[in-house]
Amino acid sequence: MANIDELTAAQVAAGVAAGDFSAVEVAKASLDAISKRDGEVQAFLQVSADLALAAAEKTDQRRAAGEKLGPLAGVPVAFKDNMHLLGTRTTCASKMLANYESEFTATCVQRMLDAGATPMGKANMDEFAFGSSTESSAFHRTNNPWDTERVPGGSSGGSAAAVAAGEVTVALGSDTGGSIRQPASLCGVVGMKPTYGAVSRYGVVAFGSSLDQVGPFGRNVADVALAMNALTGAGRDPYDSTSQDCPVDFLEHLEDPVEGRRVGVVPQLMEAEGLTPEMRRAIEGACRMLTDQGAELVEVELPNIASAIAAYYVIAPCEAFSNLARFDGVRYGYQEPGCATLAEQSSLSRAHGFGEEAKRRQMLGAYLLSSGVYDKYYYPAQQVRTLITNDYKRAYEKCDVIVLPASPRTAFRFGEISDPTQMYASDLFTISNNIAGNDWASRVRAAPGTGLQGPEPAHLRPCRRARRRRHHARARLCREGG
């Protein structure tokens, strides 16, 4: 077989189905790549070699028995370590859950396995997904495969890096404020945050329940589309009351032309403080390429977008405080030994189990939800949310897709951003879409001068309302992007 990092997911599945190579061979190739490269990249927290080989063997047996194989047959996949997979620990990259064994398998993981994927292991992340650089992992940093002195982005940095380094073909991440799109951009791979509710969150450790969404990373658009079909094809998940049917074939319109499509640009955001000139040039280049192929550029306004980060950093910490309240050393997680009272045990377990950023966000949430404060922050934040959602609705009356940067800059050096508010500001372009529940595919192009990758994301309206032609546009856009 060819090198594992030269095969797309579709090629792996086709090769396994045709018998050109076995799923076990692919799994071993992936394990080899991990053992060769992950010492340097450190994308994985846990490599599940036994699970991978067992799953691959089963795939090969099914083929031998003449059964029809799934669309991801034998495809090596990594899962962000906030997703439960029976037989692995689910640590959320936190000391709090360092020894937590998964008690069941998350719906998103199960659907990938049902499609025939081979589970290679659990990928590093910012602790409990709080961060944009994977630096807040309690265990180790993950290095950007393109330049190991730089961050891979976050919070799904391990997933993005594992795909970029060619260790796996596809990975799953989760995105609460940009945690799939930004690392995809910084690592030069394709990442997609689906519409809120399109992919089940059951079995994914919650950060901000009303914002979290699971999505795939791949080295090209078609692989991401293939994974999206696997994640949504079985319809809504009854175990997640916020999940919904997503009756879209993500592969159907990959080859459609972009001619005649209206591409929205947001001048106000292109002028935003912090957007580096190289990133701006990359976006402009992408737009030019689209117009060259007959797409029409349309200027759209998102008048309330400036409030998005403020609203997000009210809503997300409130939900995080609530979701993480369970980690108190009683039922789940790290338990401080030798405590005399319950109160002592709870507070010391939390003090020693959580990292700085996790504590900061929970304290913020606890304050914002307290009586008297709630009305001043949480409630207005939800009103801002409605305004932003309406902004997008109006913008999509004028265009089929919107092009935005996924990050204001390319991958930065470790320790370069130490002020948390500056780190929060890097979510400027992505965050409003979590607030509005939109979907977004992050696509890369070469950014001149850095040797790294710049983004060229195509950002789309929520798929439950999307008409077919919009998916034409998206599919074509993504494909043309690189």
Added chain:
Amino acid sequence: MFYRKHYFYPDMAKNFQTTQGPVAFCMYGHLDLEVAGEGAAERPDHVATGTDVVAAHDQAAPVVVDKAADGSYTVPIRILMEEDAAKMVHVGGEEGRIASATESLIDYNRCGTPLIELVTEPDLRTPEEARLFMEKLQQTFRTLGISDCSLEMGSMRCDGNVSLRRRGTTKLGTKTELKNINSFKSLHDGLEYEICRQAEVLEEGGVIYQETRHWEPSRKRTVVMRVKETADDYRLFPDPDLAPFDLTDEFIDEARARIPELPDAKRDRYVAELGLKRKDAVQIAGDPDVARIFEAAADGAGEKVVPTVANVVVNLLPGHDAVTPAQVRGLAGLLAEDAITFAQAREVLDAVNGTDEDPVRFVDERGWRQATSTDELAPIVDEVLGRCTAQVEQYKGGNKKVVGFLVGQCMKAAKASGAAGNPKLFNKMLTERLEG
């Protein structure tokens, strides 16, 4: 819409409870209650105006309470759905309290299971009304088939709140909450104690603190569990994991159509249509299992037999758990035509319980059926009256009790001659003759 209520305590593994916020599944509901005595006497305002307005605890809108003509009151209620907490057992402490426990055991098995919480307005006036209210609630929920409502098993639990006000004033004082109520008797006794305790404190010029008190049944007293100096900050906010939803009109109509006949309607129907005594009707209608066997037994019984069926169900059936409706019906038929005595009926029931024996055949096979014709018995009465002249004189002298002796003689004579007797009929015939 569901909300999250946060508090750090080991009985809730997530450290928040999923509950409902300002909008609950049932609002402005009510339960009709027949009240009498002291509590009713304390409601002269109702009698005068027919309605009373009680300010709701957590609702801006007032709740109107109607007083029905028959002396029953409607108690305003609100029902919300939430999840149960784990069961905690405190070991080594006094009366199972956490304060003095050496260790606490947590059983998470019921944690997270849904329950409904019902809150009444402060409208119940006496411990007895509170007890009646809980009984009525238990009967209603059992009839609905939504719970076995066992206080002992914890499938129904209750806290009692007490606040006093001086007669003639309208503002209720500070309330205290009673925990550890595990029977209706505990509820009654605990409230009674707490009312007296608060009254004493107030009469002595003291202050009632808002606190949770633990009822100790063995010592018949309440003791402080915890004092609420300020309202707890539960950081209530809409649960982002549970999508908001509407109960559609169709759903509500469909649910309403599935509500079975409730105890009050059942009771009224039994009295009006089946001619049952009200006391029997109340008792049968209150327990769905009893009502079921009554209705099955009454079905096919003659119009005149039905009240006797009720009599059997209420007075004989308890203690017999394997009697079929047909057996009840057969037995009621025998009693209704006076073919056996009540004492015999009990014996028959004991014998047929758990078998498929027909009570009528059982009685006939043993020759227990008593005479029902005066013609048959007249010669025996004649004979006894002729023989027992001394007793006849005593009767005529005013000692009416002596008729019992004469009935005994008649029964003995009947037995000696191999004929069936009938004490009730003998009594009637003897009295007629003696008075005549």
